[in-house]
Amino acid sequence: MPRATTDRFSRAHQPSAKQSSSKNTDDSNGVRNPIFNTERFGQHILKNPLVAQGIVDKANLRPTDKVLEVGPGTGNLTMRILEKAKHVTAVEMDPRMAAELTKRVQGKPEQRKLEIMIGDFVKAELPYFDVCISNTPYQISSPLVFRLLSHRPLFRVAILMFQREFALRLVARPGSALWSRLSANVQLYSKVDHIMKVGKNNFRPAPQVESSVVRIVPLDPPPPVRFEEFDGLNRIIFGRRNKMIHANFMAKGVVEMLEKNWRTWCAEQNTIATDDIDMKTRIDKVLEETGNTENRAAKMDVDDLLKLLAAFHDIGVHFA
Secondary structure: OOOOOOOOOOOOOOOOOOOOOOOOOHHHHHOOOOOOOHHHHHOEOOHHHHHHHHHHOOOOOOOOOOOEEOOOOOOOHHHHHHHOOOOOOOEEEEEEHHHHHHHHHHOHHHHEEEEEEOOOOOOOOOOOOOOEEEOOOHHHHHHHHHHHHHOOOOOOOEEEEEEEHHHHHHHHOOOOOOOOOOHHHHHHEEEEEEEEEEEEHHOOOOOOOOOOEEEEEEEOOOHHHHOHHHHHHHEEEEEEEEHHHHHHHHHOOHHHHHHHHHHHHHHEEEOOOOOOHHHHHHHHHHHOOOOOOOEHHOOOHHHHHHHHHHHHHOOOOOOO
């Protein structure tokens, strides 16, 4: 089986820091996995067949689809995907899980349709795929989303299960308590919908948090905006999302960084960068002309952010 570069990570859901680490917690709740010592990897296997089938159904798979599955575990989702798709590439960190999945398809017609990559999804070389389905390892939730959105050619849809709070941040709207840099960055490149709640008792062992399934459909064609630029702006203004944007730009080091970026841009454009540049005044002017001097990131939507980014680009100020 192909192998990707591996680094250890925890799978799916991270226990709350507020929870007791009592040695008897898992035993008393009867949640130890009888097959594997899954606590070692922080793994939570989806055990409810109705939930598994519901997740696969939401993908609306076609007989010609090539599917990427991240974190297949013992294959409860995989076997259902294989029934509907042309081919499945499953990326699994734990070699024991990969071996169990291999046994499940051995000698069956599905064996020809399944390729298992053992290793870290974040570092793996991904094949072409139409659909991604994942019971996502918690620690790679954000890297997984952005790895998918940067993948070319674009996939059709991703059905992804995350910790509930992370999922709600993905679908948050401007003005809501969870609207954040993550929300804006993801919604710049895709349409995201919350499609299913999954209770903790649907897993073995049961995690400490609830889960949700989201549908991500990348925008095609994607907006002609460099992610590094958009994220660089958001990193500044969402640092304190409820503060006025002007205050965030005046935070320590921000003006100096933008002036340095401006000088780099001038050098690339063969433009003379004067020594008497007043970057603070330039920032104030952009914020005033775009009506953002007293605005707050918590209330700005993606279009507002793009207009502000374009205004800074017009005067040669960049964020990456």
